[in-house]
Amino acid sequence: MDAEHMGDDLAEVLFTEEQIQARLAELAEQIWTDYQGKDVLLVGVLKGAVMVMADLMRHLPGSVEMDWMAISSYGSGTKSSGVVRILKDLDTDISGRHVLIVEDIIDSGLTLSWTRANLESRGPASVEICTLLRKPDVVKVPIDVRYVGFDIPNEFVVGYGLDYAERFRNLRSIGTLAPKVYS
Ligand code: XMP
Numbered sequence: 464m465d466a467e468h469m470g471d472d473l474a475e476v477l478f479t480e481e482q483i484q485a486r487l488a489e490l491a492e493q494i495w496t497d498y499q500g501k502d503v504l505l506v507g508v509l510k511g512a513v514m515v516m517a518d519l520m521r522h523l524p525g526s527v528e529m530d531w532m533a534i535s536s537y538g539s540g541t542k543s544s545g546v547v548r549i550l551k552d553l554d555t556d557i558s559g560r561h562v563l564i565v566e567d568i569i570d571s572g573l574t575l576s577w578t579r580a581n582l583e584s585r586g587p588a589s590v591e592i593c594t595l596l597r598k599p600d601v602v603k604v605p606i607d608v609r610y611v612g613f614d615i616p617n618e619f620v621v622g623y624g625l626d627y628a629e630r631f632r633n634l635r636s637i638g639t640l641a642p643k644v645y646s
């Protein structure tokens with residue numbers, strides 16, 4: 464679905480489909496250079512990262528493997544608590560592997576710092592993080608994020624995999640919602 468199909472549910476488009484693709488192409492080039500000669504395993508976190516994973520990996524000029532985790536982060540409403548439970552674990556044994564976590568957005572960083580520590584405990588060769596979006600609050604948690612698409616203001620965003628109550632994941636662009644959607 465495109466921004467025009469959102470009617471008055473959309474307040475503002477932050478990134479168009481073209482802007483997202485152009486930035487992912489740049490990140491893919493950087494990733495490919497950094498991992499030269501290494502066999503990288505992309506690990507996506509369901510469900511928000513599906514679009515980023517699909518497009519980022521297709522921008523890579525060679526073959527990579529992908530796997531998925533589903534985690535639930537306990538918390539109220541739109542804020543995560545850092546208390547995490549694995550709903551679906553990886554199919555892959557990552558010991559000795561170069562793992563690149565692919566995420567849609569980092570807000571507090573609590574979910575991702577837990578995920579990274581969990582993966583690091585399995586004996587991989589390396590674990591790095593690639594996120595399309597990063598919010599300013601993440602500075603509160605010391606987490607090293609190697610690849611960032613865009614830094615955004617502290618606003619709730621939807622589209623391109625990101626949802627509000629499971630809606631709007633299929634919007635091609637990324638934008639903010641009109642206040643009436645929340646009420
Ligand atoms: P933390 O705070 O642990 O949480 O970094 C990251 C997760 O919180 C969700 N999240 C959002 N989802 N629009 C969304 O659709 C947003 O603006 C937003 N901010 C945080 C998301 O699930 C992410 O994985």
Ligand code: MG
Pocket residue numbers: 509510511
């Ligand atoms: Mg999510």
